[in-house]
Amino acid sequence: MSASRTATAVLCGVQIVDVMGVTVVVSALPRMLSDLGASPAAAGLLVPGYAVGFAALLVVAARWGDRRGHRWVLLGGLVTFAVASVLAAVAPTTAVLVAARFLQGVAAAVSVPNALALLTREAGPDRGRALSAWNACGGLAGAAGLLVGGLVTDAVGWRAIFWANIAVTVLLAAGVLRTVRRDCAGGRAQESFDTRSACLQVATIALVVAAADAARHSGVLLAVLGALAAGAALLLVVRERRAPSPLVPHELWRRPAFVAGLAGSFGVTATTSTFIVITTVHLQQDLGFATGSAGLMILCFSTGVVVAAAAAGRLLSAVGATAVLVGSLAVIGAGAAAAAAIPEVVGVVVVGLVLAGLGNGAGAVAAYALGTEVPDDQQAGAAGLLNTAAQVGTAVVVAVGVAVAAAVGGGATLDARSGAGVSVGAAIVVIAAVLVGRARRASRSSVPAG
Incomplete structure (x- = not known):
């Protein structure tokens, strides 16, 4: 294998670990909560915690790399991810585990954009192939995390997930040092970014998620945090x-x-993440599935993602990105609505998961196609914001969905119907927003000049 391909493989490994970090705990959630003596409602913090950390720094992390060198910033992110994994592996309480997940998300935000910057440099003329591998690894990692988390938890316990993270991260850091060339600060090294804006962005995201989670505690707390x-x-x-x-x-x-x-x-990720978290808890706590079996059930969602993503290019050419996005959100909503209507029938839940996966696969591609219709010098910023929106969607709507499901379920369990109903509502709201935006775009383009 050539040096550039070896470096590409190592950098794609960073993508796998960081993306898998989002989904690998989903199947293990009920066991984690049980072992730590927490209620099912605490799931509204464990999944969004990672997403908040991830979303908070994506926009600025690449600029850090521009100023300090992408290789060193990437290594710093990997070291931080390993430290956070140790904290998660030994976490004695839910609060410590949530903090560790947040720190893992921060490390992922620092690692991913800098690994991508190095990938495009190392790949040279094979840049297109390398980017395809990068995207494929992200999709596969998200799907694999759902299964791996369940199987590992059943076999040796959920803490082993985080111990394994440490070993893999150390290997990746060694691979980066060995295969990726040193880089200096690039042409944008002297370009500063506004520190106050960065701090306000972090504060805004954290407060929005905190307000969403507060809905299950107190109306007064919700109002204060919302304000x-x-x-x-x-x-x-x-x-x-x-x-x-x-x-x-x-x-x-x-x-x-x-x-x-x-x-x-925002919408594609928010709706499917909420549906998957609620369904995972429902399969184990209400329908009696083991952790690994629930992971296998969720795999049908991942299969739908892969199939639809592969077909999305042809759909975009045939009907356009906006139509694909709206249709995908409608399919996700239909899947969640089916599961909400008859949650006690496993076959219906499986159909809902498949539909949600198909909508996610095609919708994510369509959203990225629309969001990157920008000049070349704005591509990086647009891509960072799209990823940020996806993570914020996960953090906010999962917190809302779990809060609603916990309130309806009385706190002792999550009500699957109401939780899936939040996904349906989110899909409808985002569809309306996209259609209103499209109508405004059409009206502007129809106004004659002068």
């Missing part, structure tokens, strides 16, 4: 407008296709 989140968001908007080097170029917000892609990225 703080709104205030932080307002400050972020004001700061971004005034900053000489904003986190998000102003031109992006004036592109309707980009905004539609952003909404789609």
Whole structure:
């Protein structure tokens, strides 16, 4: 294997570990909560915790690499991921585990964009093939995490997931040191990013997720955190407008296709993540499936993702990205609605999972196609925002879905019907947002010049 292909394999390994970090705990959630003496409602923190950390730094992590060198920043991310995995493996309480998951998400946010920057450099003329491998690894990692988490938990316990993370991360760091060439700060090394905007972004995301989770505790707490989140968001908007080097170029917000892609990225991930978390708990706690068996059941969702993603290119050419996105969200909503209607019938739940997987696979591709209809010099920023929207969608709507399901279930269990119903509602809201944006785009383009 050539040096560039070896480096590509190592960097794709970073993508696998970080993406799998999102899904590998899903099948193990009931066992984790039981071992730590937590209620099922705590699932509303364990999954979003990683997503919040991931979303918070994606936009700025690549700039750190520009200024300090992508290789060193990537190694720092891998070391942080290993430290967080140790903390998770020995976590004595749910609070410690949530903190460890958040730190893992931060490490993933630092690692992924810098690994991608190095991948495009190392691949040279094989850049297209390397990017295809990168995307394929991300899709497979998300699917494999659902299965691996369940099987490992059944065989040796959920803490083994995090011990294995440490070993794999050490191997990846060694591989980066051995195969990836050193890099210096690039042409944007002297370009600063606004620290206040970065801090406000982190605060806004954290407060939004905290407010969503507070819905299961207290209406007063929800109102207070919601007001703080709104205030932080307002400050972020004001700061971004005034900053000489904003986190998000102003031109992006004036592109309707980009905004539609952003909404789609949020919605596709939010709806399916919520449905999968609720269904995983439902399969084990209500229908009596073992952890590994539940993971195998969820695999039908992953199969749908792979099949639809492979066919998405032809669909985009035939009907356009907006139609594919809207149709995909409708399919996800239909799958969740079916499972919400008859959650006690396993066959219906399986059909719902397959439909959700098909919608996720095609919808994610369509959202990315819309969101990257931008000039070349804005591609990196657009891609970072699309990923951020996806992680925020996971964090917020999973927290809301679990809070609603826990409230209806009385706290002792999660009500599958209401939890899946949150996914249906989210799908409807995002479809409406995309269609309204499309109508505005059409009306603007129809206005005659002059």
